[in-house]
Amino acid sequence: MFDSKIRAGKLEEKWVDYKGHCKLVNPANKRKLEIIIVGTGLAGASAAAALAEQGYKVKAFCFQDSPRRAHSIAAQGGINAAKNYQNDGDSVFRLFYDTIKGGDYRAREANVHRLAEVSANIIDQCVAQGVPFAREYGGLLNNRSFGGTQVKRTFYAAGQTGQQLLIGAYQAMERQVALGNVTMYNRHEMLEVVLIDGKARGIIARDLVSGKLERHFGHAVLLCTGGYGNVFYLSTNAMGSNVTAAWKAHRKGALFANPCFTQIHPTCIPVTGDHQSKLTLMSESLRNDGRIWVPKKQNDTRKANDIPEEERDYFLERRYPAFGNLVPRDVASRAAKERCDAGYGVGTTKQAVYLDFRYNLINKYGRAEASKKGIHNPDEATLVAFGKEVVKEEYGNLFDMYEKITGENPYEVPMRIYPAVHYTMGGLWVDYELMTNVPGLYSLGEANFSDHGANRLGASALMQGLADGYFVIPYTIGNYLADEIATKPIPTSHEAFEAAERNVSDRISTLMNIRGKQTVESFHKRLGKIMWEKCGMARNAQGLQEAVKEIQALKKEFWNDVRIPGDINEMNPELDKAGRVADFIELGELMCIDAMERNESCGGHFREEYQTPDGEALRQDDQYMYVAAWEMKGEHQWQLHKEELKYEVIKPTQRNYK
Amino acid sequence: MEHYTMNLTLKVWKQKNANTAGSFETYQVKDISSEMSFLEMFDVLNEQLIREGKEPIAFDHDCREGICGMCSMYINGRPHGPWHGTTTCQLHMRAFKDGDTIVVEPWRANAFPVVKDLVVDRTSFDRIIQAGGYISANTGSAVDGNAIPIDKNKADKAFAAAACIGCGACVAACKNSSAMLFVSAKVSHLALLPQGEVERKSRVLNMVSQMDKEGFGSCTFTQACEAVCPKEISVSNISRLNGEYIIAGLTSENS
Ligand SMILES: Cc1cc2nc3c(=O)[nH]c(=O)nc-3n(C[C@H](O)[C@H](O)[C@H](O)COP(=O)(O)OP(=O)(O)OC[C@H]3O[C@@H](n4cnc5c(N)ncnc54)[C@H](O)[C@@H]3O)c2cc1C
Ligand code: SF4
Ligand code: FES
Numbered sequence: 001m002f003d004s005k006i007r008a009g010k011l012e013e014k015w016v017d018y019k020g021h022c023k024l025v026n027p028a029n030k031r032k033l034e035i036i037i038v039g040t041g042l043a044g045a046s047a048a049a050a051l052a053e054q055g056y057k058v059k060a061f062c063f064q065d066s067p068r069r070a071h072s073i074a075a076q077g078g079i080n081a082a083k084n085y086q087n088d089g090d091s092v093f094r095l096f097y098d099t100i101k102g103g104d105y106r107a108r109e110a111n112v113h114r115l116a117e118v119s120a121n122i123i124d125q126c127v128a129q130g131v132p133f134a135r136e137y138g139g140l141l142n143n144r145s146f147g148g149t150q151v152k153r154t155f156y157a158a159g160q161t162g163q164q165l166l167i168g169a170y171q172a173m174e175r176q177v178a179l180g181n182v183t184m185y186n187r188h189e190m191l192e193v194v195l196i197d198g199k200a201r202g203i204i205a206r207d208l209v210s211g212k213l214e215r216h217f218g219h220a221v222l223l224c225t226g227g228y229g230n231v232f233y234l235s236t237n238a239m240g241s242n243v244t245a246a247w248k249a250h251r252k253g254a255l256f257a258n259p260c261f262t263q264i265h266p267t268c269i270p271v272t273g274d275h276q277s278k279l280t281l282m283s284e285s286l287r288n289d290g291r292i293w294v295p296k297k298q299n300d301t302r303k304a305n306d307i308p309e310e311e312r313d314y315f316l317e318r319r320y321p322a323f324g325n326l327v328p329r330d331v332a333s334r335a336a337k338e339r340c341d342a343g344y345g346v347g348t349t350k351q352a353v354y355l356d357f358r359y360n361l362i363n364k365y366g367r368a369e370a371s372k373k374g375i376h377n378p379d380e381a382t383l384v385a386f387g388k389e390v391v392k393e394e395y396g397n398l399f400d401m402y403e404k405i406t407g408e409n410p411y412e413v414p415m416r417i418y419p420a421v422h423y424t425m426g427g428l429w430v431d432y433e434l435m436t437n438v439p440g441l442y443s444l445g446e447a448n449f450s451d452h453g454a455n456r457l458g459a460s461a462l463m464q465g466l467a468d469g470y471f472v473i474p475y476t477i478g479n480y481l482a483d484e485i486a487t488k489p490i491p492t493s494h495e496a497f498e499a500a501e502r503n504v505s506d507r508i509s510t511l512m513n514i515r516g517k518q519t520v521e522s523f524h525k526r527l528g529k530i531m532w533e534k535c536g537m538a539r540n541a542q543g544l545q546e547a548v549k550e551i552q553a554l555k556k557e558f559w560n561d562v563r564i565p566g567d568i569n570e571m572n573p574e575l576d577k578a579g580r581v582a583d584f585i586e587l588g589e590l591m592c593i594d595a596m597e598r599n600e601s602c603g604g605h606f607r608e609e610y611q612t613p614d615g616e617a618l619r620q621d622d623q624y625m626y627v628a629a630w631e632m633k634g635e636h637q638w639q640l641h642k643e644e645l646k647y648e649v650i651k652p653t654q655r656n657y658k
Numbered sequence: 659m660e661h662y663t664m665n666l667t668l669k670v671w672k673q674k675n676a677n678t679a680g681s682f683e684t685y686q687v688k689d690i691s692s693e694m695s696f697l698e699m700f701d702v703l704n705e706q707l708i709r710e711g712k713e714p715i716a717f718d719h720d721c722r723e724g725i726c727g728m729c730s731m732y733i734n735g736r737p738h739g740p741w742h743g744t745t746t747c748q749l750h751m752r753a754f755k756d757g758d759t760i761v762v763e764p765w766r767a768n769a770f771p772v773v774k775d776l777v778v779d780r781t782s783f784d785r786i787i788q789a790g791g792y793i794s795a796n797t798g799s800a801v802d803g804n805a806i807p808i809d810k811n812k813a814d815k816a817f818a819a820a821a822c823i824g825c826g827a828c829v830a831a832c833k834n835s836s837a838m839l840f841v842s843a844k845v846s847h848l849a850l851l852p853q854g855e856v857e858r859k860s861r862v863l864n865m866v867s868q869m870d871k872e873g874f875g876s877c878t879f880t881q882a883c884e885a886v887c888p889k890e891i892s893v894s895n896i897s898r899l900n901g902e903y904i905i906a907g908l909t910s911e912n913s
Contacts, residue, residue: 050797065718065777066784068824069726085804121798128800130793130851132817139807157817163725164820171792178788186781209773238720272693277701278722401723404741404748405695470797519708521701565708570675571716571774574708 002255002629004643005431006110011649012092015114018432019475023482030055033481034489036203036218038190038245040067042162042462043445044224045169046469052176054474056481059216060173061185061205063240063576068170071226071238072465075162076398077283078144078154079462081119086143090151092116097650099460102148102328103425103453104603104619105652106258106627108645110432111450118471119463123155125470129168133157144394145288146458148328148657154459159283159398165462169469188214189576190245192500193221193252193441200441201490202497204504208576211569213501215492219484220440220477223249224469227424227446229262231584231591232536233528235421236268236281242580243587246428246447254436255429255629255641257449259587260595263456263604264537265422266292266332269405269415270352279420280405282355282398284458287325289360289391290415292316292336294353298343304354304414315339323657330455330604330617331657333419337537338615340418347416356414361387419537423461425452425604426594429629429643433476434468440480444468449627454603508568511578516561520578523558527551527581527588535592540608544596551589552636558585590630590638597640600624612654621652663689664756668703670715671763673772676779680772682761692752696739697722697729699751717776724748724888727823730830731776732763737827737886745825745888765826767835769873780826782872783840789868790861791844793853806852816850819843821889828883828891834875839883841869842899843891849902859906866903 007014025033033056037048040062048060062070082095095116100107123141127133133155134142143152157164176182185205192204194215202217228243229235250256267282293312300307315335317324327335336353339345346352366383369390375382388411392399402410428436428443430450435442445465452460534547558581566572601610601617602624610618627643665688673680687703694702697719704714719729729746733739739749754760762776770778820843828839845862848854854861877896884893 046797053796064720064726064728065780066727066824068784069720069728071721071726073726073823074721074723083803121800123803124800125795125797127803127806128793128795128853130816130820130848130853132813132820132847132851133803134817135808135810135813137810139809139813140804157820160725160821163823164817167820171787172795172797174784174787175792175794177784184784186784238726239722240720273691275691275694275698275702277695277698280723400743401748404724404744404750407750407752474797519705521705563708565711565713571777573716574714 002429002437002641002643003431004108005433006108011109011113014110015117022475022479025478025482025485027055029485031057033057033219033484034059034217035477036216036221037061037224038203038222039070039224039226039445039447040170040173041070041072041224041226041445042166042169042465043447043469044222045070045166045173046466047222047224047444047473048182049169049172049176050470050474051477052173052181055181058176058182059185059218060182061188061190063187063189063208065187067173067184067186068167070166071241072162072166072462074238075462076159076281077285078146078156078161078459079122079165080146080153080457080459081123081155081463082116082153083120083123085141086152088151090153094151095119095153098149099451099457100453100650101655102455102457104455104617104655105453105621105647106261106602106645107451107453109647109649114472115451115464115467118467121471122463122466126165126168129172131157131164131168144285145326147284147287147326147332148323148457154285156285158393159285159395162462165466169466191248191504191579193249194496194500195252195438196490196494196496199439202492204500206504209571211567211572213504215497215501217489217492219481219487220442222442222444222473223428223447224444225447227427228584228587229421229424231527231588232421232531233524234271234276234279234532236265236279239278242583244580244583246443247583247587249428249436249438249441250632252438253631254438254441255631256426256590257429257627257629258426258454258594259591259630260535260598260605261425261454261603262421263329263423263425264333264419265329266336266419267355267417268420268422269402270347270349270418280401281420281422282402282415282417283395284329286355286395286398289364289394290325290355290357291359292325292332292353292355294339294344294346304346304356313344320657327657328455328457330606333537334606334615336419352416352418354414355417357391357410358414361391365390423456425449425454425456429627433479434473435476435480442473442477444473454605508575508579511562511575511582512564512568514559514562514564516563518561518563520562520564520574520581523554523562524581524584526554527585530554531588531591535595538606538608539595541596544592547592548589551585551592555585558582589636593638594628594630597628598624616654619654662692662756664692664751664754664758666690666754667759669759669761670776672715672775675774676771690751692750694751695722695747696733696749696751697747715776716774719747722747725823727825730765730778730825730827732765732830734761737765737830738888743888743890745823765830767829767874769835769837770826770829780824782874783824783826783837785872786837786841786865786868787844790857790864791848793848794857795853808852812850816847819846819850819891819895822891823889825888827886827888829874831882831886832875833880833882834878836877837869837874838877838896838899839887839891839893841865842895845899845902846895849898858902859909862899862902862906
């Protein structure tokens with residue numbers, strides 16, 4: 001197996017020890033080294049800023065019209081950090097422990113501990129950049145709770161935390177653009193990695209305005225290209241989120257780890273019809289104050305507000321009294337699905353449960369405000385009015401979003417929600433230094449597999465993206481580049497660049513020349529349907545076998561019958577999408593193979609054959625305590641490499657949130 | 659909510675690229691559900707066009723939940739369409755009725771040249787940020803996050819200004835194509851925070867100067883920008899920018 005490069009020694013000393021011993025590059029040499037960063041989300045923008053500040057020459061790429069629009073902008077609820085500002089018992093160890101447990105014991109201890117260690121620095125850095133986090137009246141930072149924890153460690157900016165963090169990183173990066181240390185290429189899509197003597201030395205990118213292919217050299221290449229949730233077609237990801245960059249790397253030899261570990265988020269606005277192009281998340285932070293319920297009676301058609309209290313089943317509070325509405329996402333999603341499958345769902349499609357704020361609006365916020373104002377016997381209307389004000393401040397944008405989409409006012413009636421695809425824990429395999437098995441090729445943020453095991457806890461993706469970019473890669477990349485200071489920039493006339501470009505242009509021509517009958521979108525929808533039904537919230541061996549066959553057939557059909565309008569040398573969004581869907585189809589197959597191979601349930605991977613009598617995920621630690629890292633061997637062929645997971649500090653047990 | 663379907667006539671701006679002239683094309687779409695978003699209606703139209711062997715319409719979009727700032731359609735004479743405080747992607751078809759004709763154009767401003775159809779180039783906004791829309795705080799040099807308490811009221815105001823999504827609707831709505839609301843939102847966000855204090859003066863001078871260089875018009879305070887801003891950024895930020903600008907101009911050592 002490939003070396004994860006985790007140092008020996010005590011867990012809490014590994015990172016300090018690494019930093020004390022890794023190789024350094026002196027400032028004069030940094031200026032001679034060029035780094036390509038694909039992606040400008042939290043991971044990419046923070047890496048670009050941090051590396052450019054150190055003096056490296058950075059080239060950054062994104063497919064949107066501005067780096068500020070990367071999908072991280074949409075993150076809502078918050079970012080975790082072990083600051084213990086609330087004095088409620090938080091610590092680096094507890095954040096580490098919660099993350100490992102939340103991930104159902106399928107993440108590396110050393111990586112997760114490092115993440116918890118640097119989490120506090122992230123908050124400091126963001127505050128210094130002017131990120132306007134929520135504050136208390138005394139002027140200090142405020143926190144909220146997220147799922148899978150019993151402390152309040154989540155920092156936030158209303159329901160727009162990702163936006164504020166990304167703008168902070170974007171501005172730091174733009175400052176470096178102005179200083180000439182970063183060159184930004186927006187509306188560019190990376191379509192190939194260039195390898196020379198086994199090392200990553202550059203990329204081929206397509207200018208999405210002119211359609212021209214470009215060659216770019218770098219001493220190292222960082223892929224910070226986000227998650228692949230859109231393989232399911234419908235997800236909470238942005239429309240453009242895709243796997244293409246990671247997949248090109250995979251085709252060039254980079255291992256793809258745990259592809260089947262996908263996160264289904266419990267609280268999203270339900271699907272309304274076939275026209276649906278994406279799903280909208282209602283942040284997990286809402287579970288701080290919203291209670292989830294269904295009617296106790298099957299097929300109850302009464303309006304939510306007409307169902308009396310004693311006829312409501314608060315099923316999370318009933319099943320998991322210790323964590324209640326704040327159980328981890330995988331647990332909450334399955335519980336909602338179970339209720340709907342059993343006939344207790346609500347709304348026209350019956351594929352929804354209620355998320356109800358009335359109780360806390362009145363009892364928590366309404367009463368607190370009333371007593372602040374010295375009103376002793378407030379009537380319900382007064383409490384509701386006070387409560388609404390606070391809820392508006394905490395979650396206003398989310399409530400507005402809900403109303404715009406559904407036409408219903410969530411201050412008056414409970415939200416209807418249902419689980420939807422949200423995040424991908426799997427991704428490119430990286431070692432402790434965030435390097436893939438291809439030397440010089442790194443992966444940061446959601447694009448890598450590293451820190452979340454089989455299930456990510458809420459508010460931990462933003463933490464990981466910024467940890468990778470601001471505080472990990474600036475150290476680890478030096479350890480590699482220190483040996484590259486004598487490497488002169490390789491001219492892009494080199495045959496490897498030539499061959500890579502030819503590869504890309506041949507594929508584009510092939511796609512354009514199919515001139516079939518079916519649209520790209522229709523193929524994407526069909527792929528999504530297969531994935532959701534057979535590799536979604538619940539999976540079984542038979543379904544997965546069928547899915548592999550169906551995807552292989554879909555691939556054939558795609559390459560024979562897809563219709564792409566327009567030309568190559570112009571802006572052509574359908575062509576961009578076609579390339580991405582073609583890669584999603586291949587990834588889908590690997591996800592099903594991975595899910596089939598893992599004969600256990602863990603975190604977001606729920607195999608129906610492996611569950612406890614009360615329907616919880618049943619791990620098989622004796623057989624599956626490993627990272628499944630897949631190597632591509634050819635069309636429809638992969639080889640599995642196993643990285644054994646060793647738990648030296650935490651003893652894996654069945655997760656218990658009861 | 660009652661759902662219904664509708665048939666619509668669309669008049670959409672088509673323009674091959676920056677160097678060719680554009681014109682309106684008329685399209686018909688049928689059985690559009692009132693539950694669809696405006697962009698989903700465009701998806702239906704584009705699928706129809708591709709099936710008919712015609713060119714689909716290029717438009718910018720990504721998050722489709724009102725936060726990335728990428729979508730940008732000028733709908734029936736109003737940036738982002740008829741709903742208040744709403745981006746194009748959040749506009750839903752229940753805003754329209756059967757038989758309506760909808761006119762859709764790109765943002766129009768010298769500093770936002772058309773790239774294709776409804777897609778424009780807004781990189782001028784990035785360059786304005788490069789001119790000073792940041793706090794210089796190198797990674798790793800920060801003090802503890804709670805070292806400097808910030809008055810909640812001010813922090814809330816900074817947040818309200820920082821909520822700008824950089825969509826450019828304010829420019830598209832302005833008869834002078836001024837970018838004042840966008841620039842003032844950034845200046846206010848950073849000027850309201852103690853961390854932004856050090857660069858406060860140079861920031862406002864440099865950002866305003868870059869705005870002028872990019873070819874945005876001057877602000878005559880008609881407030882059309884605030885009326886269409888999907889994030890309801892307040893024109894009080896423009897007043898704050900003006901104040902900052904005057905003080906910076908008077909006291910700057912470079913002036
Ligand atoms: C709706 C929503 C809400 C969320 N809320 C939270 C939250 O509250 N807390 C939390 O911790 N996490 C949250 N998450 C998860 C979190 O937002 C993401 O995991 C994280 O932001 C990913 O960041 P990233 O930098 O890895 O990738 P992204 O932000 O997705 O950035 C990817 C970048 O790569 C570029 N790119 C991709 N492919 C290519 C290519 N081929 N060529 C060139 N460029 C390319 C894109 O242009 C973009 O710049 C949320 C996710 C969603 C969907
Ligand atoms: S101020 Fe408003 S309209 Fe202008 S760019 Fe920002 S969000 Fe868009
Ligand atoms: S598509 Fe992101 S704001 Fe409209």
